[in-house]
Amino acid sequence: MKWKTKLGAGVTALVAILGVVTVPAATAAPASTLAAPDISLANIKTHLNQLQTIARNNGGTRSPRGGGYAASVSYVENLLKNAGYTTKRQTCTSCTGQSQNLIAEWPQGDANQVLMLGAHLDSVSAGPGINDNGSGSASILEVALTLARTNPAMAKRVRFAWWADEESGMVGSRYYVSTLSGTERAKIKTYLNFDMIGSKNWGYFVYDDVASVKAVFDEYFASIGIETEGDTEGDGRSDHASFKRAGIPVGGLATGAGDIKSYEQADKWGGTAGAPFDNCYHRACDTTANIPDTPLEKNSDAIGYAVWKLAAAAPVATAHR
Numbered sequence: 001m002k003w004k005t006k007l008g009a010g011v012t013a014l015v016a017i018l019g020v021v022t023v024p025a026a027t028a029a030p031a032s033t034l035a036a037p038d039i040s041l042a043n044i045k046t047h048l049n050q051l052q053t054i055a056r057n058n059g060g061t062r063s064p065r066g067g068g069y070a071a072s073v074s075y076v077e078n079l080l081k082n083a084g085y086t087t088k089r090q091t092c093t094s095c096t097g098q099s100q101n102l103i104a105e106w107p108q109g110d111a112n113q114v115l116m117l118g119a120h121l122d123s124v125s126a127g128p129g130i131n132d133n134g135s136g137s138a139s140i141l142e143v144a145l146t147l148a149r150t151n152p153a154m155a156k157r158v159r160f161a162w163w164a165d166e167e168s169g170m171v172g173s174r175y176y177v178s179t180l181s182g183t184e185r186a187k188i189k190t191y192l193n194f195d196m197i198g199s200k201n202w203g204y205f206v207y208d209d210v211a212s213v214k215a216v217f218d219e220y221f222a223s224i225g226i227e228t229e230g231d232t233e234g235d236g237r238s239d240h241a242s243f244k245r246a247g248i249p250v251g252g253l254a255t256g257a258g259d260i261k262s263y264e265q266a267d268k269w270g271g272t273a274g275a276p277f278d279n280c281y282h283r284a285c286d287t288t289a290n291i292p293d294t295p296l297e298k299n300s301d302a303i304g305y306a307v308w309k310l311a312a313a314a315p316v317a318t319a320h321r
């Protein structure tokens with residue numbers, strides 16, 4: 001997530017009004033119902049270790065100012081190509097170091113109805129950026145690989161993006177949206193953004209820009225007994241901003257950056273009240289030691305659920321238990 005610029009002193013505290021969500025008693029699923037995919041936590045951690053190694057080999061960072069960003073693109077791209085994805089690098093001429101967005105499309109489903117997912121793959125210069133935003137990048141990568149491996153019948157086309165140069169002002173995603181023709185823009189039915197989903201002192205935040213999109217994530221979290229809150233810390237501060245401005249419905253998940261966890265939130269989710277969600281946000285200590293399993297696992301499974309729910313041809317059951 002990019003630095004907070006001027007959000008006004010009082011970030012409005014959204015009172016969670018979700019309350020208890022009633023999940024209907026399990027009934028025998030029709031044979032045509034798909035199980036929600038299990039997104040492998042072990043594989044996500046392998047990707048994060050690779051990103052950490054890339055940073056170590058490039059002066060401790062994956063910023064586009066050094067070789068760490070380009071090496072991150074190559075790592076993700078190779079895995080996607082081997083899995084059968086159509087990939088494309090887009091040179092962002094307005095980005096630091098003319099860095100590249102990586103776009104990958106799964107060649108199934110209606111090409112005129114696109115579900116798009118994105119995460120920024122760059123880090124700040126100060127550190128390796130493992131929560132910010134190795135977490136989102138590795139999670140959507142593993143969702144993409146799981147989609148290829150399980151190969152369900154698709155209604156919609158799924159397109160993934162790893163954005164360049166988010167940290168200096170969401171530059172890569174803005175460039176991408178600016179290059180879309182009206183026709184191409186209209187094909188993107190929903191854009192989902194994932195920026196920091198493994199914070200050490202985590203919360204469960206769901207973008208509340210579009211109620212019907214938020215409902216899909218909330219449905220998943222309710223099925224595993226987790227109460228969410230609408231996201232306010234990330235408003236206008238990540239790559240969904242340009243999509244939203246272009247009139248594309250957006251959604252996404254976050255576990256918190258530099259904002260402080262309240263006592264109410266600690267009661268609800270555990271962790272430390274009065275401390276930031278991620279005290280290594282934009283610092284050298286944002287390493288693989290800064291990212292616990294719990295939020296990473298639950299958020300990546302939520303992403304998998306949303307992709308299957310919004311793009312697969314058959315209905316999807318909430319939990320894979």
Ligand SMILES: [Zn+2]
Nearest residue numbers: 001002132167
């Ligand atoms: Zn950031």
